[in-house]
Amino acid sequence: MSTAFHSNPAAAQAANKAAAEDQRKMHVVVVGHVDHGKSTFVGRLLNDTDSLPNGKIEQVRKNCAAEGMEFEYAFLLDALIEEQEQNITIDTTRIFFRTQQRAYAIIDAPGHKEFLKNMVTGAASASAALLLIDAKEGVMDQSRRHAFLLSLLGVKQLVVLVNKMDLVEHSQATYEKIRTEYAAFLKSLGLTAVHFIPIAAKHGENIVQRSAKMPWWTGPTVTEALDAFRHEDDLTGLPLRLPVSDIYRFDHRRIVAGRVEAGAIRPGDELIFQPGGRRSTVRTFEDWPGPSREVVGTGGSASVTLSEQIFVERGQVAAHPSNQPRVGREFRARIFWLGKEPLVPNKTYKLRLLTQNVEAVIAKIEKITDASTLESIQANSVPRDSICEVIVRTTRPVAFDLHHECAITGRFALEEAGRIHGGGIILDARKEQDVREGKVTAAERSARSGHAPAVLWFTGLSGSGKSTIAELVERRLFDAGRQVFRVDGDDLRTALNRDLGFSAADRAESVRRASAVAGLFANAGHISLVTLIAPLAADRAKARAALSNHAFIEVFVDAPLDVCEQRDVKGLYAKARRGEIAEFTGISSPYEAPESPEVHIRTDKLTTDQAVDLVLDALDKVLRSKAEDWEV
Amino acid sequence: MSRNAQNDHLTRLEQTSIHVFREAFANFRSVCMPWSMGKDSNVLIWLARKAFCGKIPFPLLHIDTTYEFPEMYEFREKAKVIHGIDLIVRVNEDAIRRGIGYATHDPVTVTHELKTVPFKAAIDEFKWDALVTGIRRDEDPTRAKERWFSPRSAEGNWDYKDQPPEFWGQFASSAPEGGHVRVQPLLEWTELDIWEYIRRENIPNPTLYYARNGKRFRSLGCHPITHPVDSPASNIDEVIEELKLTKISERAGRAQDHVGRNSMQELRAKGFM
Numbered sequence: 001m002s003t004a005f006h007s008n009p010a011a012a013q014a015a016n017k018a019a020a021e022d023q024r025k026m027h028v029v030v031v032g033h034v035d036h037g038k039s040t041f042v043g044r045l046l047n048d049t050d051s052l053p054n055g056k057i058e059q060v061r062k063n064c065a066a067e068g069m070e071f072e073y074a075f076l077l078d079a080l081i082e083e084q085e086q087n088i089t090i091d092t093t094r095i096f097f098r099t100q101q102r103a104y105a106i107i108d109a110p111g112h113k114e115f116l117k118n119m120v121t122g123a124a125s126a127s128a129a130l131l132l133i134d135a136k137e138g139v140m141d142q143s144r145r146h147a148f149l150l151s152l153l154g155v156k157q158l159v160v161l162v163n164k165m166d167l168v169e170h171s172q173a174t175y176e177k178i179r180t181e182y183a184a185f186l187k188s189l190g191l192t193a194v195h196f197i198p199i200a201a202k203h204g205e206n207i208v209q210r211s212a213k214m215p216w217w218t219g220p221t222v223t224e225a226l227d228a229f230r231h232e233d234d235l236t237g238l239p240l241r242l243p244v245s246d247i248y249r250f251d252h253r254r255i256v257a258g259r260v261e262a263g264a265i266r267p268g269d270e271l272i273f274q275p276g277g278r279r280s281t282v283r284t285f286e287d288w289p290g291p292s293r294e295v296v297g298t299g300g301s302a303s304v305t306l307s308e309q310i311f312v313e314r315g316q317v318a319a320h321p322s323n324q325p326r327v328g329r330e331f332r333a334r335i336f337w338l339g340k341e342p343l344v345p346n347k348t349y350k351l352r353l354l355t356q357n358v359e360a361v362i363a364k365i366e367k368i369t370d371a372s373t374l375e376s377i378q379a380n381s382v383p384r385d386s387i388c389e390v391i392v393r394t395t396r397p398v399a400f401d402l403h404h405e406c407a408i409t410g411r412f413a414l415e416e417a418g419r420i421h422g423g424g425i426i427l428d429a430r431k432e433q434d435v436r437e438g439k440v441t442a443a444e445r446s447a448r449s450g451h452a453p454a455v456l457w458f459t460g461l462s463g464s465g466k467s468t469i470a471e472l473v474e475r476r477l478f479d480a481g482r483q484v485f486r487v488d489g490d491d492l493r494t495a496l497n498r499d500l501g502f503s504a505a506d507r508a509e510s511v512r513r514a515s516a517v518a519g520l521f522a523n524a525g526h527i528s529l530v531t532l533i534a535p536l537a538a539d540r541a542k543a544r545a546a547l548s549n550h551a552f553i554e555v556f557v558d559a560p561l562d563v564c565e566q567r568d569v570k571g572l573y574a575k576a577r578r579g580e581i582a583e584f585t586g587i588s589s590p591y592e593a594p595e596s597p598e599v600h601i602r603t604d605k606l607t608t609d610q611a612v613d614l615v616l617d618a619l620d621k622v623l624r625s626k627a628e629d630w631e632v
Numbered sequence: 633m634s635r636n637a638q639n640d641h642l643t644r645l646e647q648t649s650i651h652v653f654r655e656a657f658a659n660f661r662s663v664c665m666p667w668s669m670g671k672d673s674n675v676l677i678w679l680a681r682k683a684f685c686g687k688i689p690f691p692l693l694h695i696d697t698t699y700e701f702p703e704m705y706e707f708r709e710k711a712k713v714i715h716g717i718d719l720i721v722r723v724n725e726d727a728i729r730r731g732i733g734y735a736t737h738d739p740v741t742v743t744h745e746l747k748t749v750p751f752k753a754a755i756d757e758f759k760w761d762a763l764v765t766g767i768r769r770d771e772d773p774t775r776a777k778e779r780w781f782s783p784r785s786a787e788g789n790w791d792y793k794d795q796p797p798e799f800w801g802q803f804a805s806s807a808p809e810g811g812h813v814r815v816q817p818l819l820e821w822t823e824l825d826i827w828e829y830i831r832r833e834n835i836p837n838p839t840l841y842y843a844r845n846g847k848r849f850r851s852l853g854c855h856p857i858t859h860p861v862d863s864p865a866s867n868i869d870e871v872i873e874e875l876k877l878t879k880i881s882e883r884a885g886r887a888q889d890h891v892g893r894n895s896m897q898e899l900r901a902k903g904f905m
Binding site: 024026076096104111117119120121124125153245246249251252255257258259286287288289300301303314352354355357408411412413415419420421423425550 | 640641644647648651654655657658676681682683684685686687689757769770774795797798800801804805806820822836845
């Protein structure tokens, strides 16, 4: 905080601060279930505090009359055509007004479920919240969901407005019932409402004027409650967190630009940049037009030159060496998910934390909670508008704090295809694994591809359908974002195995080479699909042994010889029968069927799709068990 | 108030705007700042210079309708030198040849032809993916719904029904295919904030805002459709005192806003700022 370093006498400081306090705008979000009267309330608040521009109300009245609608205070805000037609607030609207005490920005957030992302946008920028509950309808889904989100977003000051008291004959009993029920719900979230104020927004009761119809209410009016809200705590007393926004080299100077998110920074400070851990010292601030500040506190944008030139890039967080952020690739987080598509494990998202932007996967879903009932949901993915606790793993190390240590560096957004779909707070950090300077480990590769590697070994007679099934399996895996590659026996014969024939020795060598190639792809983190007749059990056993450090799934594609011969896609059986191919498996050479394959496909009994599903199910099971190796 | 006092209202607004400028410059390939030469625009220039340590690292664009007040052209040339601006000027010559003008056409048509059309043409020509605008939430109800970073389609349309969420200082990081992102550093400012900041920082500004013969301009656009309001405020202190008391909306003197019930929304959906 700057005033602490001021040269002014103490008295002047205090006076300055008081004046500054008064000018600071209080941001208040108005939330609640759809149709519980938020827009009407805000319209009425503006009207009753005499904050509307001249002629505004007449203009809206005129518009309503022209369209044969009854005038509503909500129309003052719901200025867009669509909203007037649908009667719902689509996006957050900000309205500025002042009471005698100070200036406000009221954020009117939509209550409709479709627009939760807009409610989040509105609430995230607020210091305090007003939550409306319809006295007649009582506590509804969104009343609960919004409170849950407020607790996640970090809005701690809350006043509940029990609205439409006129519709319940201003009954204190009805009010008390709602207050008791909802206060208990808030308590389970760790929230407390400062007040529950009974109001009738439509008639302006208990907003600015006390209601004569509710003499039993002795608490504050809405404007009195607003004026009692306090601004958030100043974070200048916390350890320094200065995320680097950019490096400017517009002239001879090399300027590190960034906003101080917590703490304060001064010339002469030693800094450490994380991740990376390089150190330097603040030489100057390059403020234009000058003179430069002596200190930049929380919220201030700084232009820093360093004494020692070190490599610094956007995303790094500058801190004082005595109090650094954590650095890691794994943490437990509570996430709210707003995306149309569900949040799924092992899919790559962009994680944005301050100016850091890294790829991340949800390694594990620990808990999914329905935000309105607080009941847990059993599912493998997180549906839109719900809340979950997960393990997040990033591909590169990130600098962060735990949310309870420093909220602003303890939270992040998740992005997919350039759009933000969710946000989360960091609950605790996980132990770092396998992060070494040089060698890239298998676990790191798995973390990046989002799954363990595996080998699917398809064996069966020529024409049994190995390639057909393997190609479809490959397609499904590929489309699901998996790293996958098919090693086809026929393809190998055109290049790598060009020197081999069909003798027993050559077949054994062919199987050995195929398993070696499959092993390389698996080492690279891929799921490799081998399609090879591999007629001899002994050869296949060797392949399995050679690949024992990977998940190995033998898929026996089992079709009766006569069926294969009938199909004879490549005309090989015909040739073999005519004796044009020697040692042809099934005709002139034996096929030893696997005794206990992981997957046994009877192609004469299953459709292709069923076969593909069988293979994918088996793979899924194995990958899940393997996932624990690199997840925890 | 001292420059070192970081906790006051104006400094908070200023520092947030600087952050928005910097995030835009870091995120987008090619940034441009349209410049109307009005008060908000001039505050933007000032904030950009603060954000980038004195020198604005991207071009400014003036869409010249040819209906600017003569004082504005003078101001443009002066300000260009003071701020060291790399200025691109564009005029829709074709529309002017076709005789589009306020004498013969309605303000919505003229605004579209002389502002929006050349503006879109310039975007196509230079392929900017981010445009910095001086929009404030207090100006108009449709603007109250804006985001700091607001994506626009290739046609310049604003999909206000499906805007990206924006929280914890994380903004939309990419423009839609072929489109751009509007960057709006003044979103949280009010008209009064703008004036108090101009006074505090002593920012160069056109004199048309100050009263002559009992009338002054509160908002500046094309001269045939921009009308002065009655006001004795002949200097910046008086303007600020007046604003503290007034209840007349800022854009009341701008004719194109008031043609139909939703004319502002129509203009904006078509790409007007």
